[in-house]
Amino acid sequence: MSILRKSGLAALAIALSASIALPAWALDKVAREKTLILMPDDGGAPQFRNPGQLNPYLPSNLTFRWSGGPIMEPLFYYNSLKDELIPWLAESYSYSDDFTEVTVKLRDGVKWSDGETFDASDILFTYNMLLENGNGAGGLMHASDVADRVESITSPDPLTVVIKLKRPDSRYAFRHLINHFGKGLFWLPEHVWSGKDPLSFNNYAEDGSLPVVTGAWKVVRSSPQQIILDRRDDWWGAETGFRDLPDVERVINIPKTGHDRAAQMVVSGDVDMTGDLVSAPLTKSVVESADNVTTFSGDEPPYGNLDWWPNSLYMNHKTGTWDDVRLRRAMNYYVNAQQLVDIAYLGANPVSRTPFPAFGSMAPYIEDSLELADNYEIGVFDPAKGDALMEEMGYAKNGDGMWEKDGKTVSGAFHGLALFEAVGPILAQQLRDAGIDVEFQTNTESRGLMVEGKTELSIFGHRGGVADPYDTLDLYHCKNAVDVGKPLLILDRWCNEQYSAIVDQIGLISPDDPQMRPLVRKAMEIWYENAVEVPLNQWVHRIPYNTTYWDNYPTTENPYMQPAFWFASGQFGYVLHNLEAKQ
Template identity: 35%
Template structure:
């Protein structure tokens, strides 16, 4: 989901041709894979832990990272705050070492308390009282208390913007009081009726987990590696501990002294061991699934998934039938503009590019029709509750979901452009150069999108950057890019989730990084900012007339100005292998959203049972 999603190294995209994509043959892989009896690699570790025992394959859960690469990055650094290109929390820590205060089943909205038993706002939405669960302990036996919550959140506040996640705490967190060991009171700088859910209870990707004060106090959080296997680091409250780490694999073994089992809160999880192994490409990942060398992890491109299921009938996705295999993940594919550069600061040019795009064809050619068109940054989680009424009326008013070359011409001429001798839009002898640039993970978008823009008169070039590249990420976040294809994520519970990403506070001067990779357009509109500020202070509900009125006005500005172009709903063909494990979530059993980089995937770990 990438939700962000993070500026993560991404899987290689399947090649896209001018016609419908054919299911590819799955090639052999050279990626590392576990043997039937799984022993751990012990190389590249600064301190030796106890010898790693053998665990049979049918008691071992093997997962791949959410993102592709030939090796695991930074195997000796478990600091989740210092890297946006590889984060151990989202790749394996959220399944093993770390737990959340509260999870949410995003399919239903059900709140699932975990380290905490409850949270409650005051009437002004300026304080949040969090009651912690009695008996929660860290993996080294120390009690988990409100002091850990206070230390973690205030550490982030005090180290903004240098640490990942920190900016939101700098803006919103005044401080944390600890009236007793099981009570933490979060004091906010201003009213926010959704602060706890958005940052500490959603169970979504890259949200905040609590760190042990007794380990982190006195450390520089910008340089602390949080890694020493001999000392039992990283320390978490989760049911697993890291026992081996190398570029080839990370191995976590179940802790039979886990607090959840000791207190009777939950039984021990089924897997005795969890292994993270890398795979270098989409096809290499498929080969791991086909050969039962991996149980879940990175999704496959739709055509690759269909080819893999033909060879291994134990593989499933969220939906039992295609072409739409995936569940919503709160994200949509987006073509984003840098508003500090001409001509992207001209709304007519942006609107013209939107009318050059045939979204349905992008899905057909790029994704085997596994995704559907969208024009606003709202995921399917939003549709039934929010779109009927005012918001749908605004969407219908602008009618942006169509390719119309007459409207392309109308808006380009309004921006002062005319066709040159090569039938390209130009002004003062310069054509409109449109880089269709982005990571390989979303590469299927690039060829058809490039061809559509070319045929509409734009000087478009496809630039799919390789797995190892972070150049697109760096340019996007620092304001040095032109146009990037990526995702706009966060559409989970209300319109504000994603509309707030266009607030001008997210657009620092060129050269400085924006706080969130999904919020880097550097669009600026005071009227829009005021609406977002007002919505932020309100309870988001379809039954709140003022909120809905502001949401409609903000959406009207969004579609009028087109600060970005939404393309398709992101619906990944997530993969679950039933050969060794059962109990996977699905459309028929939606007990949790199915995305491995989300913290709530830990709930899957706690439900899986061996098939043998």
């Protein structure tokens, strides 16, 4: 037995043996070839945080993404890789002519896991719970957004829901009804949740009676060491002929505590999928060292799949440091994104000069944006032009080679998540070589500092649009230019009233409106002219698959869904329905 396999088995044994001490009911035995073992990354923690917390609307619910998410089915899934809507609990939706109402037709025959019928009353209950909270004390996830957008909800019959909006919104369904990446609502059984305090109800029972869900899975164990889901053979979809039962009979989640250990365990076959390995060199070595390990793109670059999260170097416009557009333009000239990608990712992550993910639905907007990027030289590495701008502003190099004016250098806190530990130092060195006095940091405080606007610079991704550009454009709306100290994970905090007015116009029209493309171009011209941030690269999820027991993972040839299993939307539930047992 190889050292890799020994270390993998030992780690797995430690994780699984932890269940011996649990006062839990005995689990049925399920063969390894019917078990999918996942290794999600809970912030690098050696144990899952807040196990047994299966209330989808509590912010403290840190493990919901790989416990409740896959088993709480949405009305619709969305596959960004094919720009494809996948009806699930609902059959269709439609807008009124003025986009102030959305009518949803639910699927007949859907049952909750306790045998009760799922119908419009459960949708109404969920909405009214969120509306009451969002218009009142607050504290529930999505509640304030629902309250901001939804006037009321009615049901003319058990399979029809009518959502009345406060203002025209042609993208409302894509925000709350169509689950993808981190977006989408989860529907609650009224007969279980009625009378419960949604701010304290954890929605979990060790005997398996909670949560009550519509999905093909039940949570049979939720502990710091393991989260285990077992297939429900009485799932409504199989009983009605909607879909066959999944091949996967059990899903075991164990914590990912490091890229190297995760790589060892997927090579040895002790886990089937791991959280993002991030590193192109590591992922390349993994797929080359084992015939039974592959990725979305196989053993070819980028060793994974494009995500909705293109990365940028963000300048915090609320600190005052970056008020002069010439300084922001100089920062763009000083960053060599191609060098960064070549060193950190073996050239496998595409360089990006826009804030948009490189999905097919975005192609015309990216085309227009690249033309504007050329015009304003955003994404052009030219330190000499940056130096000229610095001198024009009155800066001069000091004895340490740093730009200085009135006794002060251009400096400040520069943070990013641990995901960027390979990228951040390279970027910081590029800036220091140019005379910008910064050092990259990543620690347990980094995310909190970024959220509160207490950094000068940060590296992060865009959580914006995937089917059309509106949600990305909306990130830069003046409403998001909140003061330092106010929590908001939108890192530029930039405001331009003319830009915001154009975005408001875009929000009122349908994505297929002929005005869409020229309006987006008009907004993006302001964005580039103001050098709002420094675009870097597209993000790639590098998720290794072990194919010993399972086949039909999402791939370049069969891109039926994003493979990441940690998105809060629960979209990995669709992947679970498509995996095929090899034995």
